Each structure stands twice: as C-alpha cells, then as structure tokens.
Amino acid sequence: MSDAMQETGAVLEARKAYNETLRIKADQTRATWFPITIMILLIALPLLQFTGNYNYLLHMVLLTASYVALASSWNILGGFAGYISLGHNVFFCIGGYFAGMLVARYGWSGIALAPLAGLVAALFGYVIGLITLRVRGPSFIISSIALVMIARLLFDHWKFVGGANGVTLPPTELSVQWAKLPYYYAMLFIAAFTVWCSYKIKHSKFGLGLRALSKDEIKAEAAGIDTRFYKVTAFALSAFFVGMVGAVWGEYLTYIRPSIFLVILIAAYMVLMCILGGKGTIAGPVIGAILLTAFNEFFVATMGASELNILGTGVIMAVCLMFFPHGIVGSLARKGRLPRILNWD
Template sequence: MSDTSTQNPDAVADVLSAREAYNAGLARSGARGRSWTVAAIVLILLIALPALQFVGNYNYALHMALYTLMYVAMASSWNILGGYTGYVSLGHNVFFCIGGYVSGMILAKMGVSTLITAPLAGLVAAAVGVGVGTITLRMRGPTFIISSIALLMIVRILFDNWGYVGGANGVTLPVTDLDVRWAKIPYYYAMLVIALLAVVASYRIKHSKFGLGLRAISQDEVKAESAGIDTATYKVAAFAVSAFFVGMTGAIWGEYLTYLRPNIFLIILVAAYMVLMCIIGGKGTVTGPIVGAILIVAFNEFFAATLGASEINILATGLIMVLVLLYFPLGVVGTLAQKGRLPRFLDWD
C-alpha cells in the first residue's frame, strides 16, 4: 500500500469508492436493513381497527379487512409452494375446503368454535397435504398443474356426494351469540393472527436453509438434488406448510359465513385468486402476495359494486391474469426490485 498510494492517492481513492459503490449495487438488498417501523405501524393499525366499532358501524370495513387478510394468508401460503418451490397448484382451495369442513363439522356436531379448532383443521389439511404431495409432487411442470386440477375435481365430487357433510347443500352452522356490532371481531382477529403467522412463516422460510433448498428446486431440481438436497422431503414439507395455513383460514371462514357448502370452497375462482395474487404482486417474494391480495380484493370489490355478476368477475379475473402474465410477469414487487426502485418497506427478500 505504501508504495502505490504515493503515486496518486486521489485517483486511487476515487476508483476505490467507485468500486465500493458498484459492489454495493450488486449486493442483494438484504444488507440495507428491514423497515420494522412500517411493519409495526401497519400491524398496530390492524390491531386497532375494530376500535372503529365504538364510534359507529364499520362492519363493512371490518369485513373487507378480514377478507383481505384471509387472502393475504392464502396467497402467502400458496407462494411457499408455488413461488419459492416453483410448483404451481391450481387446486389449492382443496385445503381451504378441508380446513373449513374439519372445524365446521366439529362446530356443528359438538359446538366447539372454529376459533379453537382452527389449528387442528390446519394440521388435518397439512396431513392431507403430505399424502397428496407425496404422490403429486413426483410430477413436474405442467403435469403437476394438471394433477392439481384433477385433485380439485375429485374432492369436489366427494364433497358434493358425501351425505354426512350434507352433500352439495352443505351444513348450516350455529350463529354466534354476539351482538351484530361485535360479531365480526373474533373472526377478524383470528384471520389477522393467521395472516401474520403465514407471512412470518413465509419470511422465515425464505431466509432459512430450507427456503434456499426450495428455491434451488424451483431453479433446477436435478441440480438441487445432486447438491445433496432431499428434494422429495423438501417439496412435501413445503406443501404441508402451505396447506396448513390455508386449512386454518378455511376453518375460520366457514364459521364466519355460518355455513359450509362445497361451492364456497371448491370453486376454481378461489384457486385462481391465490395464483393471480402471487403473480400480480410478485411470485416468490415475501411481500408480493400481500400486495397482490390487496390489489385483487380491491379490484373485485370495485367490480362487484359496479358490475355485479360473478360471470363478469371471472371474465375480468381471467383477462387481468392474461395481461399480467404477458406483460408484467414479475409482478409489482418483482418489477420494482428489478429496477432497483423497491421501497424499503416492501423489501423483505
């Protein structure tokens, strides 16, 4: 150092700092720190939201928040399998249905609230996920996607014809004793907790060795396997975690709606939403599914308010999906990150 620095210290310093800046630009953004403040503020606002009921009737706002949180949880869970691992499931609402029926039937037969049994519903969904995943995750690419649709059709036929759970007519669940003003609040908090858990799980997985393995699988499964990753176990584990949270949301959603019926859980639109939310927000990113869920729920609400018919809704959802896939495949978070313009509060990758 002593020899060279004497020649032209300024120039050397310039080059060094330019190189430092360049390297900093190359480094993955993880180094710039997390925006815990924004996350904390959002969480506090969400916790405080039901307080609105003290000053007036904000049931609609509460419902929308609950609905959005449900999809945040579902899209984030889907993302663990579809985004990180690269296994696109178009039948993920099967676990939504299983969760809903497990807790819902316990409520109907024994009167135990789904708020208590939701974790059990999640576990059952995860167990089914392990079983199904062990079979279907052996297929790759388009084959897996088709098998997920077949699974959805099979489960739909089973539930439509299963007398014990009321077949296609479903089961009516007891209505809560709470006053209309407070009736939504327990379910709201339950969804908030599930959404929070799902997002935290998604974040922790992404930054764990497990998550690294999953991402390796999505890039090149054969190489991942030859790198010593037990791909079969990893994939099934991802499937199970993913099914777990989706199952829990199903449990809460059933009691919240006060009835169970195959066509609220097992319609293709629910599965399509999970996929679309992740893609529009940014598949494989932590905050993408959250952004996507907010966008799609808001968009649907706008459509329902202005156009009504669910057929138009399907049409519009499909159209948006085509456009996003063709022209915006990285989604909001992915595109911003690629351009280096991702705001810090969305950067948890």
C-alpha cells in the same frame, strides 16, 4: 454444457446486478417497522365500532387478511419451490369442513380448532404431495386441477357433511356490533403468522433448498438436497396455513358447502395474487391480496355480473403474466426501485 454456460452467465449477471442494488440501497435495509405499524393500526381498528357501524370495513379487512394468508401460503409451494398448484382450495375446503363439522356436531369453536384443522389439511397435503409431486411442470398442474374435481365430487355426494347443500353452523351469540371481532382478530393473526412464517421459511436452509430445487431439481438433488422431502414438506406447510384460513372462514360465514371452497376461482385467486404482487417475494402476495380485493370490490360494484368479474379477473391475470411476470414487488426489485417500505425480504 451449453445450458450450463448460459446459466452460469445468467447467474453472474444476476449477482452483479444484485450487488449493484445492494450498494445503492446500503442504507435501505428491511423496513420491518412498516408491517408492524400496519399491524398495530389494524389491531386498533375495531375501536371504531364505538363510534358507529364499521362492519363493512372490518369485513373488508378480514377478507383481505384471509387472502393474504391464502396467497402467502400458496407462495411457499408456488413461489419458493416453483410448483404451481391450481388446486390449493382443496386444503381450504378440508380445513373448513374439519372445523365446521366439529362446530356443527359438537359445538366446538372454529377459531380454537384452526390450528388442528391446519394440521389435518397438512396431513392430507403430505399424502397427496407424495403422489402428485412425482411429476413436475404441466403434469403437476393438471394433477392439482384433478384434485379439485375429485374433492368436489366427494363433498357434493358425501351425506355425512350434507352433500352439495352443506351444513349450517350455529351463528355467534355476540351482538351485531361485536360479532365480527373474534374472526377479525383470528384472521388477522393467521395472516400475520403466515407472512412471518413464509419469511422465516425463505431465509432458512429449508427455503434455500426449495429455491434451489425450483431452479433445477436435478442439480439440487445432486447438491445433496433431499428434494422429495423438501417439496412434500413445502406442500404440507402450505396446506397447513390454507387449512387454518378455511376453519375460520367457514365459521365466519356460518355455513360450509362445497361451492364456497371448491370453485376454481378461489384457486385462481391464490395464483393471481402471487403473480400480481410477485411470486417468491414476501411482500408480493400481501400486495397482490390487497389489490385483488380492491379489484373485486370495484368489479362487483361497477358491473355486478359474475361473468364480467370472471372476464375481468382473466384479463388482469393475462396482462400481468405477459407484461409483469415478476409482479409488482419483483419487477420493482429488479429495477432497484422497490420502495423501502415494501422490502420485507
């Protein structure tokens, strides 16, 4: 009873604060034009190639886009439903390997295969979710780590997919100047699609159900939400987008091997980007992805060593968690200071 009262109090307070910010920002509605403008600029960006070699820039945008997609899809499960997965790179791997093997063996195109790779990843996500989503909180997190270890063991020793050495994919036949473009556009499209979908999900009845079960699963169940179906579906959806990114990423790198996909750092990045930007918001994972890419470039450029990179990532993550648990977008929104251009929710 006491908890319920406490919660009611908290809800009322939150509602009051929310109404207040609504009043203040009555004219500051969603700034949809901003992401659309950015998108148009990014689509036009490769025109620079006519003026010189901007491959590094394109690579950075492509990398950021893939992080945006990874973070936004992690956000569907971790941000909306509140299930923290430290093993989402397994679906990155499944997508990458599924497309990669078809590319290597049958010469298909990885980009065209991306949606299919996503579906395969989603199918795995659904089945795995049926097992691991039986538990919540710490046990779920642990099961997600175990998942990575299982996948790593399997892929490291699976002869058909080349074991630990992986498989080399045929390089693209385009000239150096244009070689990155198909992947650039594919990744950009996937990132935009993921963000758009996560927006749609958040504002659907499904998304509302997810947020309800993240607050209190038992009450959500009592309110008539089929929590099991909801969370397993969220898991599968989240795996779908991650799988698509994997498919394009593998072909872009021209090789697939377990050590690209199944390292704990990738899983850590997905979580970190969401925490950094603001878990459960739409713009948060995007901001987080941009910042993380920038941090990484900075660390690699200044310190080089991967140990320091790990150390730096850990420090940033710890500082964020301790002092800004709601992330940049979340914290600003709570204070009612979120710039209009970042209000995508």
